[in-house]
Amino acid sequence: MEAAIAGKSIVIVGASAGIGRESAIAFARAGAKVMAIGRREDKLRELAAEVDLEWCAADITVDGEPQRLIAEAVSAFGGIDILLNVAAASPMVAIADVSPEAFLGVFASNVVAPSEVCKAALPHLNENAFIGFVSSETVGRPRHGLVPYGASKAALEEMVIGWRVEHPNLRFSTIRVGATIGTDFGRDFGAEEIGRFLEEWIRGGHLAAEMMTPVEVGVDMAELVAVAYLHPTVGLTDFALRPPGPLATMG
DSSP: OOHHEEEEEOEEEEEESSHHHHHHHHHTTTEEEEEEEESSSSHHHHHHHHHOOOEOOOOSSSSHHHHHHHHHHHHSEEEEEEEEEOOOOOOOOTTOOOOOOHHHHIIIIIEEEEEEEEHHHGEEEEEEEEEEEETTTTTOOOTTHHHHHHHHHHHHHHHHHHHHHHHHHHHEEEEEEESSOOOOOOTOHHHHHHHHHHHHHTTTTOOBOBBBBBBHHHHHHHOOOOOOOHHTTOOOOOOEEOSOOOOOOOO
């Protein structure tokens, strides 16, 4: 990846931790020009101290922030070769218990805001640009406690198809990610909720016995996205990263 991707400009939304952070590191170490976007300035500063990249603290659900972060990237790079949205948010709550406000918040974070970032980036995409949106293997296989999240990712995938239909000259891809341990996605989940819903996931055959790590997924995602970008005559519209091996069992 190094020689081919060196010097290319890459914007990663959701890069302050987890998979997005590891993808940013992989691209930066390969010589790409990376703009890391995230909500937490302290985490972005730590990332910039580890590898050579630009960063911008932004909450993409806030009005004007998608436009501001793209303006920051354009100011630094002049144009964008790869735009990668890794950010996601969700409570862990049964669908019967989720409030309308929380449900709408999940869709705002996982569907509307990434689309706004993409819209802001349109005039600044370089030739053969690649736009990737990270989705989840829960689409089509809802899990206890994560139904709002899965529903939002299903909507995200439909939105990506819509972007592709309305802008056939650009390349949009859905990247589905399976069970990964050690990300910040579940940092606000309560231990009681995790324990209760985890048993349901195992009973339903939704949980792998072995999980992937953010480093594994982040590095592999960066390499696959680089391959997709470097082959503009072949459309890599959908791909998945899942842990191999058997499913988890009770006991």
